[in-house]
Amino acid sequence: MLILIRICKDFLNMKNIIFILLFVVLNGATCEKEHDVVRSFCYWKTSLYFQKEEDSLIRDLKVQHMYIRFFDIDWNPYAKEPLPVATINDFSLNESNPEITPSIFITNEVVLQSDTKQLDSLASRIAKRVQQIGVRLNETKADKIVNGIVYPKDYYKQENFKRLNYDSIKSIELAKLKVDFKEILIDCDWTEKSKENYFYLLKQIKKGFPTSQIASTIRLWQYKYAEKAGTPPVDKGLLMCYNLAKPDDFNTKNSIGTSEELAQYITHDKYKLKLDIALPLYSWAVVFRGNQFKGILSDYDQLKNDSVKLKKTSDSKYILQDDVLIGQTYLRNGDEIRIEKISEAELEKMISIVTSKIKIDNQTKVTFFSFDKKYINDYGTQNISGYYARF
Numbered sequence: 001m002l003i004l005i006r007i008c009k010d011f012l013n014m015k016n017i018i019f020i021l022l023f024v025v026l027n028g029a030t031c032e033k034e035h036d037v038v039r040s041f042c043y044w045k046t047s048l049y050f051q052k053e054e055d056s057l058i059r060d061l062k063v064q065h066m067y068i069r070f071f072d073i074d075w076n077p078y079a080k081e082p083l084p085v086a087t088i089n090d091f092s093l094n095e096s097n098p099e100i101t102p103s104i105f106i107t108n109e110v111v112l113q114s115d116t117k118q119l120d121s122l123a124s125r126i127a128k129r130v131q132q133i134g135v136r137l138n139e140t141k142a143d144k145i146v147n148g149i150v151y152p153k154d155y156y157k158q159e160n161f162k163r164l165n166y167d168s169i170k171s172i173e174l175a176k177l178k179v180d181f182k183e184i185l186i187d188c189d190w191t192e193k194s195k196e197n198y199f200y201l202l203k204q205i206k207k208g209f210p211t212s213q214i215a216s217t218i219r220l221w222q223y224k225y226a227e228k229a230g231t232p233p234v235d236k237g238l239l240m241c242y243n244l245a246k247p248d249d250f251n252t253k254n255s256i257g258t259s260e261e262l263a264q265y266i267t268h269d270k271y272k273l274k275l276d277i278a279l280p281l282y283s284w285a286v287v288f289r290g291n292q293f294k295g296i297l298s299d300y301d302q303l304k305n306d307s308v309k310l311k312k313t314s315d316s317k318y319i320l321q322d323d324v325l326i327g328q329t330y331l332r333n334g335d336e337i338r339i340e341k342i343s344e345a346e347l348e349k350m351i352s353i354v355t356s357k358i359k360i361d362n363q364t365k366v367t368f369f370s371f372d373k374k375y376i377n378d379y380g381t382q383n384i385s386g387y388y389a390r391f
Contacts, residue, residue, distance in 0.1 A: 004027070009284035037364045037391045040065040041371035042103070042278065047090035048137075051258070053373055058096040060381045061388075065365055067185055067238075070102040070133050072198035073122065075109040077142060082110040082122050084129060089348035090142040099214070100137070102130050103185040110188060111197040121202045127208025134179030142173040184209050185285045187217040195230045202233055202390060218275065220244065226272070237273040241266075241350060242280035242369065247340070254340045256280050256318070259349035277354055277391075281368035282375045287331060294335065297326055299374075304339065316340065351390045360391050 043066050050058075071087040095330075104126060114122065135188050138275075146169045179359055186205060188197040213235040222229040223239060241262055245257035257280060285300040286293070297303075303310055309322045320335045331337075342350070352359075376384065 002120045028384075029190075031043075031183060036362055037360060037361075037366045037388060038065050039063050039388050040067065040276075040365040040367040040391065042067045042069075042367055042369040043371045044069045044369070046086055046088055047092070048088060049090065049092045050094050050096055051092070051293065052094060054371075055094045057371075057373060057376050057381065061095075061384055063098050065099045065101065065217075065367075066371065067101045067103045067367060069132060070104055072105040072107070073110050073126070074107050075113050077298075080112055080113075081118055084125070087129070088133060091137055091138055093144060096318070100181065101166060101183045101185050102133070102181055102238070103187055104130070106186060106198075107202075108191060108194055111188065111201060113195040114197060114201075116336075119197060120204055122205035123201060123208055124282055127204055130181070130184065130209075131179055133211060134181065138174060138177040141177060142170050145173045146170045181209075181212050183213045183215055185215045185217065186234075189217075189219055190222075190229070191291075192228055194232075194288055199230065199233050206234075207315065215276070218271075218273070220262070223271055224265045224267060226270075232270045234273070237271070238276045238278055238365075238367070240278050241355075242278070242342075246308040247296060250291045250293070252338075253287070253344070256282070256284075256340050256342055257350070259346050259353060262350050263353050264334045266353055266357045270346070270360070271358075274363075274366035275358055276367065277358070277360075278367040278369055279347065279350060279354075279387070280342050281379060282370055282372070283339065283378070285342060286338045287329075288332075289332065290338045291336075294331075295329065297329060297337075300337075300339070301374075303331075303337075312335070344379070347388060351387060355391060364391070366391050 031128065032099075032227055039062050048068060056092065069086075071084045073082050074085050075081075076083045105206055110122070111119075146166060148266040149169055150164050150166050184205070186196055186202060202214060202216060215236045215238055216232040216234045218237040218239045220239070220241065242257045243255065244261045244265075245252045245255040249255070251297045282298075285297040285303070287295050287297060303324065303326055304318075309320060310318045311320050311321055316339050318339065320331055320333055322333050324331050367382065368387075
């Protein structure tokens with residue numbers, strides 16, 4: 001009888017252990033799911049052109065958000081004032097509809113040279129221009145909706161087809177669309193000398209977007225040396241985990257970045273702002289002539305695949321064996337080319353470094369620069385999805 005009781009107790013204890021283990025496994029799976037990040041990309045071209053292929057990539061990668069560069073602000077030495085340049089000038093949207101954050105790049109020269117009055121005016125003009133571009137974006141969305149209403153599928157086959165008035169339908173649809181961005185990103189590599197003016201500008205910009213969050217890019221040196229660089233007066237930051245060295249340096253191994261360099265900057269977890277994360281997903285070819293920097297090629301695939309004209313000298317360096325024309329860039333025999341790209345293994349290491357120091361939750365935007373089908377196809381959608389999942 002005692003033996004039977006002991007066996008029953010052992011059986012019950014085992015059931016309890018199994019139940020506890022099962023609870024831990026299920027709870028762990030639930031926690032992992034709760035920390036899915038917001039999948040994001042940067043789009044840094046002067047035209048927003050999404051067609052079926054772009055839609056397919058957005059759908060396959062489950063992209064929820066995009067930073068769209070609306071325009072840049074640079075210092076005009078002739079007018080002696082900051083002026084907008086490189087404004088996005090074309091919209092062509094298809095089926096994809098990720099949330100959009102307008103992004104405005106401001107050169108450090110602008111905040112160094114501008115006085116308070118000019119910064120006040122600049123903040124006002126930024127708000128006005130974002131509004132204007134937002135209206136154009138909504139007009140593009142309305143046009144797509146109206147085309148589907150006025151010209152339904154196979155309308156030309158329908159007998160007694162009566163076309164609706166395009167303009168009146170568009171007015172109705174436009175009235176439903178508001179320019180109401182949840183967030184505005186200001187991108188500026190401010191310095192210790194320019195931070196006072198830049199932080200003042202950010203406060204003025206906030207006044208023009210009372211219902212939006214204002215975010216600022218945070219370069220890695222600004223993160224590491226936060227006490228010296230200061231913390232911008234914004235709602236959140238976007239930590240830029242790339243462009244760690246100057247591409248015009250002949251001795252640079254990879255100016256886009258390396259995990260070893262990244263680890264030297266992300267050395268603490270005390271930054272005062274909530275941070276989103278931006279990582280590199282692009283490549284380029286840096287050209288030197290006699291050790292002198294001659295420029296950067298973004299479209300170099302044709303050249304890279306020509307083993308006759310391009311002689312490999314190391315893992316990332318090549319020497320031209322002939323004069324060639326790439327796009328509108330003329331290259332000479334003997335030019336040295338350094339092809340820069342972050343390898344899959346390096347990206348994995350960079351993600352590990354980021355997650356070891358920076359708090360990640362299900363509100364964190366993980367952004368890859370940049371949204372370009374060439375780069376996305378080069379890395380592969382399955383690999384990129386895996387990078388998101390690592391967070």
